[in-house]
Amino acid sequence: MKGFILLALAVFAALQTVDSACGSCKTMKWVDCQGAAPPCTCQLPLDENTPQPIDCEKLVSKCFLMKAEMFRRRMGNDVRLNIGGKPHEDAIVDNDGIYDPECETNGKFKAKQCNKTEECWCVNSAGVRRSDKGDKNINCSKLVETFMVRLELKHKEVNSKVDEAALKTSAKNLLQTRYQFDSNLVKEVQYDPDGRYIVIDIEKPKGERATDIGTMAYYMEKDLKVSPLFLDQAKVQLSGGSQNLEMDKILVYYVDEERPTITMQHLTGGIIAVIVVVVLVVVFGLVALFLVNRKRQQRYSKTQQREQM
Ligand SMILES: *[C@@H]1O[C@H](CO)[C@@H](O)[C@H](O)[C@H]1NC(C)=O
Ligand SMILES: *[C@@H]1O[C@H](CO)[C@@H](O)[C@H](O)[C@H]1NC(C)=O
Numbered sequence: 001m002k003g004f005i006l007l008a009l010a011v012f013a014a015l016q017t018v019d020s021a022c023g024s025c026k027t028m029k030w031v032d033c034q035g036a037a038p039p040c041t042c043q044l045p046l047d048e049n050t051p052q053p054i055d056c057e058k059l060v061s062k063c064f065l066m067k068a069e070m071f072r073r074r075m076g077n078d079v080r081l082n083i084g085g086k087p088h089e090d091a092i093v094d095n096d097g098i099y100d101p102e103c104e105t106n107g108k109f110k111a112k113q114c115n116k117t118e119e120c121w122c123v124n125s126a127g128v129r130r131s132d133k134g135d136k137n138i139n140c141s142k143l144v145e146t147f148m149v150r151l152e153l154k155h156k157e158v159n160s161k162v163d164e165a166a167l168k169t170s171a172k173n174l175l176q177t178r179y180q181f182d183s184n185l186v187k188e189v190q191y192d193p194d195g196r197y198i199v200i201d202i203e204k205p206k207g208e209r210a211t212d213i214g215t216m217a218y219y220m221e222k223d224l225k226v227s228p229l230f231l232d233q234a235k236v237q238l239s240g241g242s243q244n245l246e247m248d249k250i251l252v253y254y255v256d257e258e259r260p261t262i263t264m265q266h267l268t269g270g271i272i273a274v275i276v277v278v279v280l281v282v283v284f285g286l287v288a289l290f291l292v293n294r295k296r297q298q299r300y301s302k303t304q305q306r307e308q309m
Contacts, residue, residue: 025056029231030068046103047071059179061107062127062218065229070100092254092262094128101127111140122261126214130260148187148203148255149217153224155196155238155245163241164191170239171200178223178236179216198238198245206257217252224250 022040025031031054033042043051044060046067054060099115101123109127114120114136122131122140130144155162172183181202190199204211222229223236224247237244 024231025054026231027056027058028054028060028065028229029233030072031056031060044068045071059212059215059219060229061103061212062215063101063103063109064107065215065218066098066101066127067103069098073098092124092128092130092256092260094252094254096129109143111143112138124214124254124256124260125212126217126254128214128254130256130262132261132263144256144258145206145209146214146254146256147206147208148201149213150253150255151198151200151202151217151220152249152251152253153198153200153238153247154249155198155240156248157196158240158243158245160240160242162191162193162243162245164189166239166241167191167198167245174236174238175202175216178230179219181211181216185211185213196248214254217254221250221252 021037022033022035025033025042028042028044031042031044033040033056035041040056042054042056044054044064046052046064048071052064052068054064099113101113101115102110104110109123109125111122112120113123113127113129118136119133120136120138121129121133122138122144124130124144124146126146126149128146131138131140168186168189171189172186175181175186176183185202185204186200187203188199188201191197192199202213202216204213219229220236227233228236235246237246239245
């Protein structure tokens with residue numbers, strides 16, 4: 001009996017070693033890796049028949065992640081929360097929530113997405129809808145690149161004062177160490193102590209195609225809102241100097257290299273700001289026109305009066 005237990009333990013230990021050699025994937029918790037030692041074969045199931053090989057040293061593309069998540073949902077696992085919208089110039093917010101995307105073999109989104117229905121729309125490189133919904137003949141001539149995301153975070157209450165400079169350093173570190181992004185992509189970090197709001201702008205040069213900002217933002221959104229996509233489930237926190245900050249809310253704005261083509265009546269929160277500005281200008285314009293006209297009319301009637309005399 002003792003011998004049997006020892007043997008069982010030995011087998012168990014051996015399995016453990018095999019497991020630690022290849023079993024899991026650093027950048028994606030749903031992935032299984034096969035093989036006794038690196039190089040391992042790591043595959044993410046995108047649907048019943050598509051095991052997608054992935055590189056566990058890198059972030060997995062958002063398109064693959066969404067597809068895998070839809071598959072898991074169909075199988076009855078895991079869900080994603082929807083996020084709401086709030087005005088900000090020219091930015092779009094993902095108000096639609098998750099869909100089952102079509103991905104290119106390299107993991108990029110196809111420009112046209114239909115969620116397996118007859119209703120289709122155009123997305124940006126972050127997979128967020130940037131056109132009205134149409135039928136399956138809708139033309140999305142190319143995938144428009146998202147070059148900037150604004151993360152709007154609200155942190156939980158803390159006792160000490162939050163230091164803006166420390167916050168910026170912490171955001172840069174997070175980008176570099178956790179997502180393997182160039183920390184210089186953090187363009188600006190703003191802080192509003194009253195609302196406990198942190199705004200982080202992450203931006204790459206227009207035309208740059210090496211950095212996938214949408215994927216990074218998706219990992220970050222999951223890290224802060226639901227649970228990490230990484231194998232390591234430790235909570236991600238930003239440092240406010242003397243204290244770590246836990247997040248209450250996160251809202252992501254996407255800014256594309258070309259303006260979105262969503263029309264007025266289907267406006268999402270993100271575009272209302274633009275329209276409001278335009279409307280104000282129009283109203284001011286009309287008032288100005290009205291005043292000018294009145295002056296002109298007055299002058300006109302004066303001349304008329306003079307002529308009548
Ligand atoms: C896509 O389809 C799934 C189920 O078929 C649904 O739950 C989801 O809300 C749809 N998403 C969009 C953006 O239409
Ligand atoms: C899309 O483009 C094709 C060919 O360029 C055209 O035949 C079709 O009518 C267009 N569809 C829409 C909805 O504009």
